[in-house]
Amino acid sequence: MSLLYKALLSYMIFMLLNSTAYAFDSENGEALHDDNCVRCHKHSLYTRKEREVKSYSLLHERVVQCELMSELIWFDDEVNEVTVYLNQSFYHFNQEK
Numbered sequence: 697m698s699l700l701y702k703a704l705l706s707y708m709i710f711m712l713l714n715s716t717a718y719a720f721d722s723e724n725g726e727a728l729h730d731d732n733c734v735r736c737h738k739h740s741l742y743t744r745k746e747r748e749v750k751s752y753s754l755l756h757e758r759v760v761q762c763e764l765m766s767e768l769i770w771f772d773d774e775v776n777e778v779t780v781y782l783n784q785s786f787y788h789f790n791q792e793k
């Protein structure tokens with residue numbers, strides 16, 4: 697089974713199972729993050745004083761940049777879940793901004 701096919705299949709199953717749940721699951725975001733994102737930097741990057749990210753939309757952008765740089769091929773939902781996870785755990789931005 698090709699990777700893409702597997703990814704599509706698990707996405708469809710995920711959407712079916714989650715069709716009644718709330719929009720973005722930050723627990724899944726945490727798992728995605730811890731599996732893929734701690735290779736280059738630790739959690740402390742998000743809480744250091746001179747951190748770069750200054751708003752929710754910039755955080756989202758940064759997650760996309762790091763995702764692409766890591767050669768991950770994430771769905772928008774996965775990017776959103778990781779952004780929500782980082783925001784809830786570290787950044788605490790107003791999501792409207």
Ligand code: HEC
Pocket residue numbers: 729732733734735736737741742746747748749755758759762763765766768778782
């Ligand atoms: C290939 C290495 C690499 C991987 C893998 C990686 N990042 Fe990064 N990330 C970086 C570098 C380099 C920076 C910039 C660090 C700096 O400014 O000192 C950065 C910065 C960030 C920042 C901004 C931190 C701040 O200053 O507020 C966020 C958020 C972030 N990464 C999220 C992620 C996420 C989410 C993933 C997983 C999809 C990820 N990163 C995977 C290299 C990586």
